Amino acid sequence: MKANFISLLSLVLVFYCHAFTEGQDPVVRAFEEKTLQARPLPLSRVRLMGGPLKRAQDLTAEYLLQLEPDRMLAGYRIRAGLEPKAEGYGGWDAVDSRQLTGHIAGHYLSAISLMYAATGNEEFKRRADYIVTEFKEVQDKRGDGYLGAIVNRDGIDGRELFERLSQGEIKSGGFDLNGLWSPWYTLHKTYAGLRDAFRCTGNKTALELEIKFAEWAERILAPLDAGQIQRMLNTEFGGMNEILVDLYADTGDKRWLDLSYKFEHRCFIEPLKRHQDILEGKHGNTQVPKLIGSADRYAYTGSAGDIMAASFFWDQVVQHHSYATGGHGHDEYFGEPGKLSDRVDGRTAETCNVYNMLKLTRRLFALRPDAHYADFQERALFNHILASIDPEDGRTCYMVPVGRGVQHEYQGMFRSFTCCVGSGMESHALHGDGIYYEAGDKLWVNLYAPSTAEWTAEGVNLKVDTDFPEGESVILKMTLQSPKEFTLALRRPYWAGDGFSVKVNGEAVSEDVIDPYRDVPESGRPVAGRGGVEQSGTYVELKRAWKTGDTVELILPKTLRLEPTPDNPQVAAIMWGPLVLAADLGPERERGRGRDVSYEPPTIPVFVAAEQSVNQWVKSVPNEPGHFRITEVGRDSLGADLEIEVNLVPFYRLHRRAYAVYFDLFSKPEWE
The missing domain is CATH 2.60.40 (Immunoglobulin-like)
Structure with missing residues (x-):
């Protein structure tokens, strides 16, 4: 039966590459017809023709073609005992230390597969085919289906540490599992790359490799009891549940749907099913993929628990944890729901979180078409995702802070290879996804x-x-x-x-x-x-x-309005239609992470305007669409009672500058 499914290149409904076809397993199809109320037009049927989304797509395409596949494959070959064909990249993908080694090859395979669907450029397919061929050589050399490049600090291969896991040796918590940095998270990127190569380019070998890799995971987890599994899941594991659900959809083999439940983190998911917000203190990007998997699985099971958890999580994040840009999190972690006014600084809004929230958003719209999902997609796409990429050179950002006197956290695109560099590769290939259903x-x-x-x-x-x-x-x-x-x-x-x-x-x-x-x-x-x-x-x-x-x-007329934080009406962002307006505070200073990017420039503005309509003190600049100016009500936050002029532009357009997204508002008596 498996062979029959592999022989069908377009056998499934998926969320971005292929359309529904008659070759799909009837059980899978029946559940999809019952649960999916809308289907995104495949990326291959949508073409961007201009505007900022197309610019971001083009810059990312150029970047992807500058990267060297052999360098990101070096770690895989070394761990398999094969001679590397090039020196590996560094940063989080370094081959000789405890890193997320191998995650970039997975992200890259997804990105070029998606970009092939989005553009039709055959070079992306050629590269995807090459990486799949290289992965096959590595997997064949390994002999057991494993396909990874990770090691611990002592240089012990990840495969050996997974064998210890299978024997019940489980030391987990946060980002460490048996001395490895988020190993399932890293492997998930390879699984996802193989899935996307199959779905978006039609590479049958990619599916064969993914099945063997899943069989390896099945064997590793088989000896573990429920308690051991849950202890393992205390470490970040990416979207492993999602990838196994997708493998079920691609093969019709229910064992993969069953295996997806091994990655059901019950202490997190069960409260969400009961509509309990337990997000405070939890790492944002560890959690979002869990709910993508839940929403994905609902499409094939109709399980009420899956859709209840996924939709409640989305509601809570969007309504009670998100900034005006659509981003969320402080130092990557969720805070107290509805309390944001004291969490607006240079350490907010990780880009990976927004990338994954958009994935969840598009899935939920397909399950329950409602404009509020599209509202959020627009908000996050135009205010965070577009703000995360430099429109001149295509650098992407780890954090896109929403504070006062902050700046973008641009990444070293050929040396750092952080998680947000990886997700950024995929994100800007997906701009055609979810426009049409x-x-x-x-x-x-x-x-x-x-x-x-x-x-x-x-x-x-x-x-x-x-x-x-x-x-x-x-x-x-x-x-x-x-x-x-x-x-x-x-x-x-x-x-x-x-x-x-x-x-x-x-x-x-x-x-x-x-x-x-x-x-x-x-x-x-x-x-x-x-x-x-x-x-x-x-x-x-x-x-x-x-x-x-x-x-x-x-x-579509746009008007000005204030969007205050939920806990303090006098800390607010200024919106123009769907766009966040940011204050241009001058050239950026030295780049860095966290506190290094939250410096105080000479003047951070506050506005003595709490008693006025925003239209009274924010004025458009003639003949400059999107450019606004504030004069009479602007004051220096340090307390000088001098009027200052503040220029506002759409946030996504403001790069290589210090800026402010949120502002303090005062009434005249309060200021005096």
């Missing part, structure tokens, strides 16, 4: 970006022209094989102000279609935003017979 005769447009989409199930090609996010005009143009009736669901963002409009072929769409809640009191409208108090976006659903040449035009 389909189900039956319905197509959702969740994000507005210059792009084209092939909706092959209905024979529809869609082209989107827009100057978003700075502009407010969106034009969609249709090309159809033949006239067709279907529903086009256009997201109406929660931030779109008065003047929002939709026209079809130049004719205005009626108000009852544009605003289905127009007659509903504000207290009765959907609420799902930050703090659990913001209104959620909605959809404008246009059901009609469409034909080639039809156009839809949207106007």
Whole structure:
């Protein structure tokens, strides 16, 4: 049976590369049809055509082609007793010390596979095929299915330490398991790379290697009882549950679905199922992948516990732990829910966390299509992910702080190879994922970006022209094989102000279609935003017979507003539509991590404006879209009673500068 599945290259529904096909196992298919209410158009059917998302994709593509596969494969070959073909990279991927050695090859294989789907550039497929071939040589030499490069401080190979684990020797906690740094987390990147190579490039060998690698894991875990398994899971293990669920989807072999439950961290997951927020004090990026796995598994089991845990976790993180940018965490850890005002500095908002929250967001939308998931995707994508990549040279960031007088934490792209360098490779290859979703005769447009989409199930090609996010005009143009009736669901963002409009072929769409809640009191409208108090976006659903040449035009007016922290209304970010506005405080200083990046420049502004509407003191600069200026209410935070001028721009555009995202607000009596 396994061989039959391997022979089918496009046999599964997945979340970014392939579409549903008839070759899928009927049991898998039945659960998908029952649980998945929307499917993202595959990356291979979406093309970015311009704008900041395309710029980030292009810069990342250039970077990926500068990296040398043989260097990131050196550790694998050395541990297998093979001669390396090049000197290994350093940093967190160094081959001769206790690092996450091998994680970059996994991230890279995922990234180039995704980039092949997103661009069609054959060089990415060629490189993916090469790495899979090299992995096969390593796995064959090992002989037992293991495919890793990690060692401990004493140079003992990770495979030997896993054998000790299998015998019941378990010393775990935080990031250490039997002397290895987050070993399952590191191996997960290799598993994921093989999955993505199979799904996005059609490489059958990648699936064969992944199955053998999973068989090795199954053997390692088989002797351990439930208590030992749970003790092992006290160490970060990445998305191992997710990868095994995906392997079940790719093979139809239920043993992998069963094995995914071995990575169910019960002391964390069970309280979430009971709607208990137990996030405080926990490492953010250790937790998010656990819930990606839960959401993934729900698609194939319909288990209420999985969706309850995943959706409650998402709600809590977004509503009670996230900053205006969509990032979360201080020094990588969750804090007290709803308490953020004293946690805005240079040690906030790790990029890996946001990358994984976006993965979870896209999965949850597919399971339960709702505009509040798309609202968050837009927020996190345009305010954190785009802010995490230098638009000039493509460097990515570990932290993207939200404090006052802080700066970006750019990474050494050819020497540090941190977790956020790895996830950044994948993140900017995924910008076409989640823009469009389909189900039956319905197509959702969740994000507005210059792009084209092939909706092959209905024979529809869609082209989107827009100057978003700075502009407010969106034009969609249709090309159809033949006239067709279907529903086009256009997201109406929660931030779109008065003047929002939709026209079809130049004719205005009626108000009852544009605003289905127009007659509903504000207290009765959907609420799902930050703090659990913001209104959620909605959809404008246009059901009609469409034909080639039809156009839809949207106007998305942006207004200014303050977004205060949930625990202190006088600590706030300034928003312009979906965009965070940051204060430009001058050139950046020396780079570093943590406290090194949180320096105090000559002037950190506060605003004596707590009693005024933001529109009274934040003024747009003529002929400079997105540029705003504050004059009369600005003061030096050190207490000097002199008016200072503050320039604001969209945060994602501000690089190599010191900045402030959150500001202290005072009334005149408080300041005096």
